[in-house]
Amino acid sequence: MTEDKNKRIIKAPGGMFNELVVRIKLVLRLMGDPRVNLLYKLLPVASLIYLILPTDLMPFLPFDDALVIWLACYLFIEIAPPDVVQEHLNELRRVVQIGWEDAPTPPEENPPSSEDIVDAEFQEVKD
Secondary structure (H helix, E strand, C coil): CHHHHHCCCCCCCCCHHHHHHHHHHHHHHHHHCCCCCHHHHHHHHHHHHHHHCCCCCCCCCCCHHHHHHHHHHHHHHHHCCHHHHHHHHHHHHHHHHCCCCCCCCCHHHCCCCCCCCCCCCCCCCCC
């Protein structure tokens, strides 16, 4: 019961933006991975070509470009081999988590134990 009391959850800074950066890096890593089918890699490339093209196919929707890119990247991650995606995602999350696992706890949360206290006598020396 005391073990549960001493555990803390530390969230990495950034939240939604941090997750967005991880997803972008995941897509880039999957694009460079030879284990992912070349036809699957055309999906994000096609969405970027759609963004660059001057003709707008859906003028009634102001966020259509962002929606197309998001959908293409989402589908790319979903149809890529799951073991390859998980491997890259684990590596990216490990890199993001560096420094948070070994973060020192504040002194008020870690009171000194009897092993930390030294009982001794001292003498003050004046120069």
